[in-house]
Amino acid sequence: MGKMRSGTVGLRFTILYASVFLVSGIALLALTYLLSGNEATTVAPGQQPPGRTGLAAAEQHIRELERQLSTVHAQQSRQLLVGSLIALVVMAVVSLVLGRALAGRVLRPLRLITAATRRVSAANLHQRLALTGPVDEVKELADTIDGLLERLEASFVAQRRFVGNASHELRTPLATMRASLDVAVAKPEPSAQTVALADRLRTELDRVDHLLDGFLVLARAQHGALVDRAAVSLGELAGQAMTARAADVAAKTLTVDDEVRAKAxxxxxxxxxxxxVENVVDNAIVHNQQGGWIRISTAHDRSEAHLVVETGGVILDQAQVDRLAQPFERIGPDRTGSEDHSGLGLSIVAAIVAAHGGHLTLRARPEGGLRVAAALPAAAAAEGGIG
Structure with missing residues (x-):
């Protein structure tokens, strides 16, 4: 039986059981005491001695006997009360122990249901509680949860199927439109208007293709099983991302403070x-000021690997920053002016971090700018080491 925490149903059951027992015991004790106090003690009359002297002596003797009997009765009542109180205290302790045991036994199926439900995720929706036992309220609750899991599994399967179909169906017309543009421009001496229109349409098609790619990655991170798990170094990924974006960093004359010391x-x-990692770095470059700065670092401990990217800039509202992990959420005109980005960057980051069992923290820096910190479970030393 697991240890009960304060405020749990088990503790309330224990207190309720003990309280009912104590109230019953106190009522029984009070009734016993009242009945014992109403008992009448009579003295059988003795033989009347002759004469008034003998009568006075007899009355004196009777009063003495009554006083002694009253004293004995009071002592017995006190002893009965003390003994009953001691028995009540002992039984109160016993009732708490029994109440705890009974509550644990009654709530054990609920604990099993809770533990099994907590283990359910998008990757194992096929699992069921399958609680055995008599058909009662607890069994009905477990069956209801199993039915809910079955409906959720069907919904997730439908979503994954839709993502796969959408990937094929949407990319096909995009490829067709690109081919049509290429054919139109490849004609002998195309007009300037045709070339200009083709360039504009290619730009829009690139945006649609980028947006579609973002949707597919977001859907995979949120609903797909991670079947290709392997040991990955956040430090190496950060270095690769910064190298790939070196031209964009130079174009904005950004100062990069590279503090990647651990492979993490x-x-x-x-x-x-x-x-x-690419999205975090891309966000830091695109939404930065001309001549600004970026600080990127990695770290690790025994349980987590950390990636932190900070940028300078204007002072941001933390309430708005908290919404950046949602799709298409941006802050201010400086974060909405980019024509080449879909607004899914940080929402994809949040989904990927969550899919790997980590957590993402977005903080508006008091001095201005944004701090993005991703913490992921650290890999075991046998999988590649830490550091």
Whole structure:
């Protein structure tokens, strides 16, 4: 039987059981005491001695006997009361122990249901509680949860199927439109208007393709099983992302403070984790000021691997920053002016971090700018080491 915490149903059951027992015991004790106090003690009359002298002596003797009997009766009542109180205290302790045991036994199926439900995630919705036992309220609750899991599994399967179908169906017309543009421009001496229109349409198609790619990655992170897990270094991914964006950093004359000292090993999907780091770095570059700065660092401890990216800039509202992990959420005109980005960057980061059992923290820096910190479960030393 697990240890009961304060405020749990088990503790309330124990207190209720003990309280009912104590109230019953006190009522029984009071009734016993009242009945014992109403008992009448009579003295059988003795033989009347002759003469008034003998009568006076007899009356004196009777009064003495009555006083002694009253004293004995009072002592017996006190002893009965003390003994009953001691018995009540002992039984109160026993009732608490028994109440705890009974509450634990009654609530044990609920604990099993709670533990099994906590283990359910998008990756194992096929599992069921399958509680055995008599058909009672607890069994009905377990069966209801199993039915809910079955409906959730069907919904997730439908979503994954839709993502797969959408990936194929939407990319096909995009490819067709690109081919049509290429054919139109490839004609002999195309007009300037045709070339300009083709360039504009290619730009819009690139945006749609980028947006579609973001949706697919977000859907995979939120609903897909991570079947390609491997040991991944956040430090190496950060270095690769910064190298790939070196031209954009130079174009904005950004100062990069590279504090990547640890490899910070974690375990997960290499493709998704690489996309996560790329999005964080991309967000720091795109939504930065001309001549601004970026500070990127990695760290690790025994339980987590950390990636932290900070940027300078204007002072942001923390309430708005908290919403950046939602799709299409942006802050201010400086974060909405980018024509080449879908607004899914940090929402994809949040989904990938959550899919790997980590947590993402977004903080508005008091001096201005944004701090993005991702913490993921650290990989075991046998999977690549830590550091």
């Amino acid at each position: 090993w974690t375990r997960g999907s290499p493709a998704l984790l690489s996309r996560m």
